[in-house]
Amino acid sequence: MSDLATLETSILDQIAATGDEAALESVRVAALGKKGSISALLATLGKMSPDERKTQGAAINQAKDKVTEALAARRDVLKSAALDARLASETVDVTLPLRDAPTDAGRIHPLSQVWDELTTIFADMGFSVAEGPDIETDDYNFTKLNFPEGHPAREMHDTFFFHPKEDGSRMLLRTHTSPVQVRTMLTQKPPIRVICPGRTYRIDSDATHTPQFHQVEGLVIDKHSHLGHLKWILHEFCKAFFEVDHLNMRFRPSFFPFTEPSLEVDLQCRRDKNEIRFGEGEDWMEILGCGMVHPNVLRACGIDPDEYQGFAWGMGIDRIAMLKYGIADLRQLFDSDVRWLNHYGFKPLEVPTLAGGLSS
């Protein structure tokens, strides 16, 4: 074996033996660096005869190429091994539990959710949303709604009052959302189609009554809407809200000072222990009151009852929320117990839409 062949073999062996890129680099420098063994051989070429140079030059260059190739190959191997080693050292415990995503941890109160559901359904039927203040005048809460002064119907509403003012008048907490009807009729020209959701107050406290509760009122005033339309709207609403294909509703005559004729509406249902199913069963559950707006109310709001007509209804938002979502005790709605809110509340991205279903 020639010296060159020996040298080449020796270098190649050294390359193969390197364990990291630094060692490989010293081998490279020792072989191909300025003072490297192969570089030294190449330097001898100048002193050779042209023939000798031709043969020797080719041989040395061949050896140099081989070494260069081997260096590159070894470098790739070492780099890859180093990466593997680094990655191995970077291992984390992916089973460590994370916090809930905020969009999973947050909750919308069932009342707000039902509020959005109602709005969605009625918006589709062409209703807009009207609101009014919680602190009302006696005139808007009672008198303009055809509750005569001193009439026992006023007693049906156990009213929270504020202190009398100097002129003897006194403000009160609205006992129903119907004053919003009055405000709407006084400021808008028919045709009117609004729903009026809001907070209402009565002096009452037990498992089914709280001093504050929520109602949604509906009002339609135009030249042709009658009880038949009212029935249809409420039927469509109840089907949409309770998300059932069919429902049996019972309308029966009743009395409210601000409507004439007045009706109460019952839904056929079956009561199981903790659940109420609509559209089946033997029971009837009262769900809302409604009727044609009383001519006295129209007149009090500056609308001619011989030219215009319309209807109104009112129902408890808390109540329909409880019925739909199986909430047993009304008081818990206002208890702010996070366990309850986490259980009965809705996630922020569960936005009711008609396209996606109200509650799915």
Place this chain on the structure above:
Amino acid sequence: MKFTLSWLKDHLDTDEPLEKLADKLTMIGLEVENIEDKAKALKPFTIAKVISAEQHPNADRLRVCMVDTGDGGAPVQVVCGAPNARAGLVSVFSPPGTYIPGKDITLGVGTIRGVESRGMLCSAAELHISNDHDGIMELPADAPIGAGYAEWAALGDPVIEINLTPNRQDCTGVHGIARDLAAADMGKFKDPSIKPIKGEFPCPVKVTVEDAALCPGFALRLVRGVKNGPSPEWLQKRLTAIGLRPINALVDITNFMTYDRARPLHVFDARKVKGNLVVRRARDGEALLALDGRAYNLDPSICVIADEHGVESLAGIMGGEASGCDENTTDVLIESALWNEINIAQTGRKLGINSDARYRFERGVDPAFMVPGLELATKLVMELCGGTPSENVVVGKAFGDDRVIDFPVTEVKRLSGIEVPQVEMKRILSHLGFMVAGPGPVVKVAVPSWRSDVHGKADIVEEVVRIYGVDKVPMTPFERGEDARKSVLTPLQLRTRRARRALASRGMVEAVTWSFITKPAAQLFGGGQRELEVANPIAADLSDMRPSLLPGLVAAAQANADRGFGDVVLFEVGQIFKGDRPQDQFMAASGVRRGLASSEGSGRHWSSSAQADVFDAKADALAVLAAVGAPMQALQIVAGGPGWLHPGRSGTIQIGPQNVLGHFGEMHPRALEALGADGPLMVFEVTLDRIPEAKKKATRAKPLIELSAFQPVSRDFAFIVDRAVKAGDIVRAAQGVDKKLITGVNVFDVYEGKGIDDGKKSIGIAVTIQPREKTLTDQEIEAVAAKIVAEVTKKTGGTLRA
């Protein structure tokens, strides 16, 4: 309003079954609340005779009875604990399998102390027919063994209770209910005319009405020589069935008339009345011991009937003890009067008396029936107690106002959507006592005196529709109209909605708290004004309208902590009150973070377990504002806030000092103490109404986007400034250098400590420079950097950190 089926049949000739009558009542607006059918419930209970009663071998207090149940079989062995169980006693027996209403159990075959018992002898309490549980029932010896007890005891008359609406005073009597049912085809109304009874002598008692507004009419008659005692069995049974206690014939007659004809009456013992009667306002200092045994202090707002002794009766509400009728009454004055509805209601409320008379008078009784009612009562008195009647004394009006309504028959269709034939309308109205005249299309409808609730066309429509059948109203699709589909919510409603979802998306939990809070809490948050104090609060701690949502949320957070959930994060979006006018009510969004409830999440966690801090609250507030479309660029954050916040850890969000949108920060420890809560608590509150409304855009299209071809450049600066210098001021100074070129200024470092002098801090900012027209040269960039350093130095006194 309660009555029995047989009572109804006194006024209605009908063969309809109870269920059908009940359904009809509900469907014509007389909602049946309950039917108590004792005959059904007590069917298994039979009359039985105790043949023998021996001492129980193993128990002193028990007896082993052999009972003849009358079924022809062998006597049945029953173990009985009643002290009165004895041979020969006729009592009530229930076999195994019977549901015992008074005990809420179903009887089985039992073995009591080793002796088998195949049934039970019952007390009245066990049958739920009285509270009497002193031993088993004792029936007369001749009671038929084996017969059904309920039938024998005439308990078989179902009691119907209707939930009467306040407009239907005519149905506070069975007679009126029967009229409605007859109109609804449930039978024939029995309405025999009431014949006047001729008086045999002038009534010796004169009546003066001082104020006709309080007493529009008053009729009185004396019946001499009556014999008062227990009323007959039929009358006692009627009253007992509906829960009234029979007293004596005269009193029972008045109660009967109240329920039968919606005509409350009063009877005075004439011998206890001195002189003439005056209807007048009570005088201050007068009092009356009423028939309920309670003494009432009176005042001039109360209408009374008085004689020479003084007040004898609370007009239309309750009689007085002193002139009441008892077994010794021989001469009776019967009063049938009309009273002012509002005054009756006010007096009843004031004195706290809920009598059957008040219930009817405050709804307004039939004025035309005042005298006939007196005649009918006289007839009953004479039938039950004998006696000789005087002539009637009648003061004031004895009839109502004539009400005739011009009724276009098309009104029924217009308001209800049902087509009711005119003949049918007329039939219904006539049955209800209305008189209909004329061929139409506009008929004259005369309203009967007992229907004080009917005034106009809509009332007539209701009468027709409720009797014709509300179920016949055709469901008619409601066209939504041709209006374009667009948002139906006001800007504030949209904000309210978005605020909720935005806060919930930050992991916060929505609470709904009370609109009313305690006065101290209201005062702490700038409320507590007299105009916002509820005059009649339901509880002392729910006395004032809330000026802020935070007192409720702080209390809620504390309540959760007390239950063991200390790392709690709640929010609320709701109304707050700054005054009692509509424009003083605002919509606020507020939140509270407690313990380890930071923006990262709640509770201890391997990744981080940070206490919630001021910046979490600030982030919450800004998240709401951003979500509802507040002009974020225009917002100023000013250090400090209201007194309920930590002075050094709070901020105010505003658009200029005149428009404060909200606050955030740590609750002041003194405020927490006043609210009875532990801290620290991080809170915020923003007022959604105060955010300026964005300009309405003509088009939904967004402005064209400008995508620069040139790379942005970032330069870092660190400034040494006084500790009190606000980072926000440094950022604003840097931003102000060139609003076009500088597109971002970010604080990347805040440092105090080693290497920085005391009282100083280092703030590092990264400034993004976005070239617009060409790549900037180094000189140009250096020029901007130099301006930034100069501007920050000028505005804050800071120096570039070496």
